[in-house]
Amino acid sequence: MHSLSSGTRVAAAERAAEMLTLRKRGLTYKEIGQQMDCSEKIAWKIVSRELRRLNERRTADAEQLRQLESQRLDALLAGIWDKAAAGDLAAVGVALSIGARQAKLWGLDSAAKLEVCESPQRVIIEEVIVDHEIMRARRLAAASAAGQSCQTTLASDESPCTTNAVS
DSSP: OOOTTSHHHHHHHHHHHHHHHHHHTTOOHHHHHHHHTSOHHHHHHHHHHHHHHHHHHHHHHHHHHHHHHHHHHHHHHHHHHHHHHTTOHHHHHHHHHHHHHHHHHTTTTHHHHTOOOSOHHHHHHHHHHHHHHHHHHHHHHHHHHTTOOHHHHHHTOOOSSSSOSOO
């Protein structure tokens, strides 16, 4: 086997890159083979291998970025957690927002959206209720930050399913 920097490997990498460039320009595998002095089958094999390598690299890069973002969100959540656990409504709102971002990052909410049930209305209602709870937490956090009474905020809060949840 040749070393990674050997002339043979470098030439093969350059050849594969050229084949990929030709494919991006719209050439068929037969045309690529004719230009690169190989068979259509070999052209397909080389281009496919290069595309697979690019996809693997992109997937690995995306996973590294997801891990980094997750670590950042964990650090933010750790910084606000004690205040949120102590009942600081502004901190609770921030913690919920961080949790929502983490769930989105890891695709935790997507399974609920794909749930098969008796009626599509049920899924829509469940999403509205979840959205309503997030908005309610944000309103409570804003009210707390503004020094307003939580009871007043809760009393004026409307349910997504009825016109007046609190009488």
